[in-house]
Amino acid sequence: MTDIQYRLAQKRQILGTFPGPKSVELDARRKAVVAGGVASSVPVYVADADGGIITDVDGNSFIDLGSGIAVTSVGASDSNVVEAVREQVGHFTHTCFMVTPYESYVAVAEELNALTPGTHQKRTVLFNSGAEAVENAVKVARLATGRDAIVAFDHAYHGRTNLTMALTAKAMPYKRNFGPFAPEIYRVPMSYPYREESELKGQDAARRAISMIEKQIGADAVAGILIEPIQGEGGFIVPADGFLPTLAAWAKENGVVFIADEVQSGFCRTGEWFASEHEGVVPDIVTMAKGIGGGLPLSAITGRADLMDAVHPGGLGGTYGGNPIACAASLAAIKTMKEHDLNGRARNIERIVTARLTALAEEMGDAGIIGDIRGRGAMMAVELVKPGTANTTKEINAEATKAIAAACLQAGVVILTCGTYGNVIRLLPPLVISEELLTDGLDVLCEAIRKAA
Numbered sequence: 001m002t003d004i005q006y007r008l009a010q011k012r013q014i015l016g017t018f019p020g021p022k023s024v025e026l027d028a029r030r031k032a033v034v035a036g037g038v039a040s041s042v043p044v045y046v047a048d049a050d051g052g053i054i055t056d057v058d059g060n061s062f063i064d065l066g067s068g069i070a071v072t073s074v075g076a077s078d079s080n081v082v083e084a085v086r087e088q089v090g091h092f093t094h095t096c097f098m099v100t101p102y103e104s105y106v107a108v109a110e111e112l113n114a115l116t117p118g119t120h121q122k123r124t125v126l127f128n129s130g131a132e133a134v135e136n137a138v139k140v141a142r143l144a145t146g147r148d149a150i151v152a153f154d155h156a157y158h159g160r161t162n163l164t165m166a167l168t169a170k171a172m173p174y175k176r177n178f179g180p181f182a183p184e185i186y187r188v189p190m191s192y193p194y195r196e197e198s199e200l201k202g203q204d205a206a207r208r209a210i211s212m213i214e215k216q217i218g219a220d221a222v223a224g225i226l227i228e229p230i231q232g233e234g235g236f237i238v239p240a241d242g243f244l245p246t247l248a249a250w251a252k253e254n255g256v257v258f259i260a261d262e263v264q265s266g267f268c269r270t271g272e273w274f275a276s277e278h279e280g281v282v283p284d285i286v287t288m289a290k291g292i293g294g295g296l297p298l299s300a301i302t303g304r305a306d307l308m309d310a311v312h313p314g315g316l317g318g319t320y321g322g323n324p325i326a327c328a329a330s331l332a333a334i335k336t337m338k339e340h341d342l343n344g345r346a347r348n349i350e351r352i353v354t355a356r357l358t359a360l361a362e363e364m365g366d367a368g369i370i371g372d373i374r375g376r377g378a379m380m381a382v383e384l385v386k387p388g389t390a391n392t393t394k395e396i397n398a399e400a401t402k403a404i405a406a407a408c409l410q411a412g413v414v415i416l417t418c419g420t421y422g423n424v425i426r427l428l429p430p431l432v433i434s435e436e437l438l439t440d441g442l443d444v445l446c447e448a449i450r451k452a453a
């Protein structure tokens, strides 16, 4: 992992007090004007970012193990993206694709139709956010099938709009008191291997979900099954082998649209273009956002041509959907992903992270707090439990999780947490991070885990 040129020095450095005086001042200004409902996990304000480094207004340099929640996979100032954006912004910033169309939108659609799983005829629509992509996938599934019900899963996260709140599982902070929610959403159990009461195989976990669907909704009332192939906010839960293919096969047999929400897991994040590929699943519709645009707001749905083209002209769209600057950035980001084989880099990150965390778990032994190490590619997680319960009662350790994230930050490493129970540390480094920087970040993380135990 040495072939990438960086603009900023790739080195962690914390100077003096933390957060520094300029960040403290900005935070005071923010508190007076920005709504309290928008929370930031890190109390420093950004000045610059490149590769695996974020620098703040006080001159501190942090190792980025979050990528702005899996967005800046190519880095936050990838030269291909920067050049493409500069070029586009000098010509036109917006015309609205629904009024006067332009080539880059078509070129992004061509890329997505080629990159998403399956060789069937496909069509693509572009939007702005992940939630908007999910909403539109649901619109297409309902219109194309003439059915209402949408199946979602325990621990699911699909966004913060009204429909996507309904699809999301966790009440706090996403749903509580924000209802009433959109109807005709049904929730069924996920395959969560670490927390399954008995060793439930993927096929059996899928049959458990299917039986609920058939009994509680009826197969012929279901428009779509919506699932994250690896759950993101819910805890980086990787379902047991066979779970996704069994669900997809059932969907096919029953005329149900299988929608893979790859907003977080897509675009090389898991070591493949899409996480569905790890099990050879070919979704009917794929939702994409986050890593798609090199940091610019862009999202998409790509699906079977017969489903997508069932919608009447004017039924899909939006003022900003497929903005030309975002499209230029996306084409450039995809170019970088190919040029630098970011899938290969993601798989290398998986090897490095797995080796380090597994060694730490062994060192800590049965008395340790590492319950589970899981994930794929550069979407890896550690689930933390109370000391000595990793193989028995698996008691949630949200306190340690918080303490570890805070300790990492103090030492100059930005790390995110997640999980229905708030006890998962998740690693989402930019795929362009250098091996040296990643190793330094993991040193800090391992030390923080030892201290918390």
Ligand SMILES: *Cc1c(COP(=O)(O)O)cnc(C)c1O
Pocket (backbone or CB within 6 Å): 128, 129, 130, 131, 132, 134, 157, 158, 159, 160, 228, 232, 233, 261, 262, 263, 264, 265, 289, 290
């Ligand atoms: C982040 C996320 C969303 C929502 O995306 P936004 O761009 O925040 O609206 C939807 N689905 C998944 C799986 C996500 O991780």
